[in-house]
Amino acid sequence: MRTVKFYRLVIVCLIIINLTTIGFLFFGKRGHRPPHPGHLTEILGFKGEKLKMIEELEKKHHIRKRALMKKSKKLYSSLYKTLGNGEKGKTILDSLTVNNEKIDSMTYSFFNTIAKNCNQEQLRELHHTVEKSLGHLWSKKAH
Numbered sequence: 001m002r003t004v005k006f007y008r009l010v011i012v013c014l015i016i017i018n019l020t021t022i023g024f025l026f027f028g029k030r031g032h033r034p035p036h037p038g039h040l041t042e043i044l045g046f047k048g049e050k051l052k053m054i055e056e057l058e059k060k061h062h063i064r065k066r067a068l069m070k071k072s073k074k075l076y077s078s079l080y081k082t083l084g085n086g087e088k089g090k091t092i093l094d095s096l097t098v099n100n101e102k103i104d105s106m107t108y109s110f111f112n113t114i115a116k117n118c119n120q121e122q123l124r125e126l127h128h129t130v131e132k133s134l135g136h137l138w139s140k141k142a143h
Contacts, residue, residue: 040114043129044122054114061110068103075099 041054075096082089111130118126 040126040129044114044118044125046117046122050117054117057110057113061106064106065103068099068106072096072099072103 038055038058040058041051044054046054075092079089079092079096082092111126115123115126
């Protein structure tokens with residue numbers, strides 16, 4: 001009789017743990033994810049030719065950025081494989097720095113081009129959106 005009560009208690013505890021875990025999976029806060037394609041044009045409310053131009057610009061930007069980020073990932077992997085061999089590591093670190101500068105420069109240029117096509121209200125919204133994105137990059141949780 002005592003064993004049955006113990007097993008019932010264990011089962012109830014396991015069910016509670018499982019339900020809590022499922023709750024966290026479905027309702028827990030997820031990390032920052034990049035917005036879907038077209039998100040920026042939706043926020044800024046572009047129409048007509050500007051919409052087509054910005055969407056094309058965004059598409060090209062993301063293709064180039066993904067390629068550069070993939071290169072950065074490979075460089076980081078190579079860099080840490082050279083631990084103990086400082087000279088080779090220095091060369092890879094220099095390449096990584098150049099690649100990251102390309103990403104930053106390309107991203108700034110992309111947003112600057114968009115800003116040139118904005119009216120004052122859209123420009124304020126663009127600044128807000130960029131600041132919000134930068135906040136995710138620099139938040140304490142990101143480190």
